[in-house]
Amino acid sequence: MIMQTLVVVAHPERVQSGTQEFLQASAAPFKTVQWHELEAPFEKEAEQRQLLTADRLILQFPLYWYSAPAMLYQWLDDVWTEKFAVRAGNLNGKQLGIVVTTGVADQAYHAGEREGFTLDEILRPFQALAHKTGMTYLPLFPITQFGYQTDAQKQRLLVAYQRYLTEPYPRHFADTEKWFAEQLAQLAADHPDYQLLLDQFTKNADELEQLNDTLQMMRQNEEND
Amino acid sequence: MIMQTLVVVAHPERVQSGTQEFLQASAAPFKTVQWHELEAPFEKEAEQRQLLTADRLILQFPLYWYSAPAMLYQWLDDVWTEKFAVRAGNLNGKQLGIVVTTGVADQAYHAGEREGFTLDEILRPFQALAHKTGMTYLPLFPITQFGYQTDAQKQRLLVAYQRYLTEPYPRHFADTEKWFAEQLAQLAADHPDYQLLLDQFTKNADELEQLNDTLQMMRQNEEND
Known part of the structure; x- marks a missing residue:
């Protein structure tokens, strides 16, 4: 059976985002990848049905104050009911990946550096979410300072992103x-x-x-x- | 100068929350404590002015999926502009405390236990927020399973909470x-x-x-x- 991937994008300014545009184009050639941009209000049942179709779920968002944009939490609160996500075991065995974009350079995310904490630490709540729902937490996929990347860097990013969406895990x-x-x-x-x-x-x-x-x-x- | 405390409550079902009712009553005797329940949409300038009056800021919320309710992130995104919170240094030197309520027992928040991670780890994004804005991060104030607490436990909670809002730090x-x-x-x-x-x-x-x-x-x- 071929692995199905669902990319859930939470970006309040999606239309202006060149990064998201680039990522969507990168994902487009794959029939096994479904692209889903969040827009409130959320239809609980429809959103839940879509989650069920995915083997790998990607939450994709810009980092706002060391968290996701509010809309992602609204979606979680509305759609991921305790019954659906925990008691019924609907997400058990699926994979959870996080694609996080930030304007800050990689090196800043360390103790003693400007941001003070690693992205692994900052995004721990999503690891806890995976843990609770029985999902396998994938290594993060951070995209930092997309705007400053050269064409060669973007080409490498494209391939790395495509692999993150579609390649088996563990690698x-x-x-x-x-x-x-x-x-x-x-x-x-x-x-x-x-x-x-x-x-x-x-x-x-x-x-x-x-x-x-x-x-x-x-x-x-x-x-x- | 007497320390001023601002309690910012983010609870989508505030009216039904007995815990918040109890905490509000506990805070009420203190003239130096301001109680502010978030309600969208947010008036940026008014919210910013209120933040300026506080020496100690308390963010108070129930834990939803290892994060705060969406409204708190909306408030952060709308009110805490980069200019206001970082470049202008408006929050520098203030204190940041987190009062987090959860229906899960304390002991579950450990590696190997049911929740898998400590509350310190789960709430790391708020520590990063304090770090970025130059605020002093206070030890967390978790309230677990309020509904099951005896009267004696609640009395101790009342005093501990009052101290958390008003006592000098470090203690x-x-x-x-x-x-x-x-x-x-x-x-x-x-x-x-x-x-x-x-x-x-x-x-x-x-x-x-x-x-x-x-x-x-x-x-x-x-x-x-």
Whole structure:
């Protein structure tokens, strides 16, 4: 069964957000990714039904005063009833990812630095939410200072974001390889020019696999030493 | 100058909340405590002016999904502009206290227990807020399972809450003693019956002070040993 991902976007100024625009375009090629922008008031049953369809839930928002915008909490309070989210076990076994955007540089989120706390600490309430509802909490996906990123950085961000939405978790090297092969195969289907790149990638992947086998053998020999 | 305290209450079902009713009654005798229940929409300038009058700001709310109710974030987003709260330094040097109510027992807020995280961790975003705005972050004041508390527990809660709103920080034993003496003096002024208790308290306080002096002397002798 193919993993379904639901991206829930909470951004009071969504229309003006270039970051969200970029992320939406990055997610668009994936049929398994559903894009959902929050807008109050919330229809509880419809929102709950949508949650049920997802294997991976992404909460995506700008960091306002070390929390999400108010609309996300309104949505949680209205839709995530204790009965739905805890007692009925509806979210149990799903995955929870957080895509958080901020205008502050990464390095500021440390003890002794300007923001004083890590993003892991600041977003702990969402980890507690995952814990309570039986969801697997994914590593955070922070996007800092998008506006200052170069085109090359944005390209890397695009791929990293696509993987965050669609790649299996926990990540194993083989999965990542498979993920890239699938993306290339998709591209090659639409644009024959990519076929050469895909052939090369597949060849490299085979070689890498052999190298990996050799490495495993060497490790085992060492351990048996 | 006497310390002014502003209690900002964010509770979407304020009217039905027996806990908030109890806390409001507990705060009522203090002229230095201002009680402010949030209600959207917020008048930015009026809210900002009110914040300026406070030396100690208390944010008081029930814990919803490990965060405050949405209205508190709306208030922060609308009223605490970056200019007002950070660049102008308006909150710098003030104190920030959090009164959080929850239906879950204290013991559940630990690693390995049902909630998985401490309240200190869960409320870290408010500590980051204090850090950013130059406020002194007070120890949390959690109220758990108010509904199950006995009358005796509620009486202790009342005094502890009054102290949280009005006692100097950091707490020194002498301040606590002075705080109780003042409360008794106030009571004695209104109800002459309390005069005897006040006399006894003052006498005990004097004896305690002498004992304390003796203790200090003994400690110094030990250190010089």
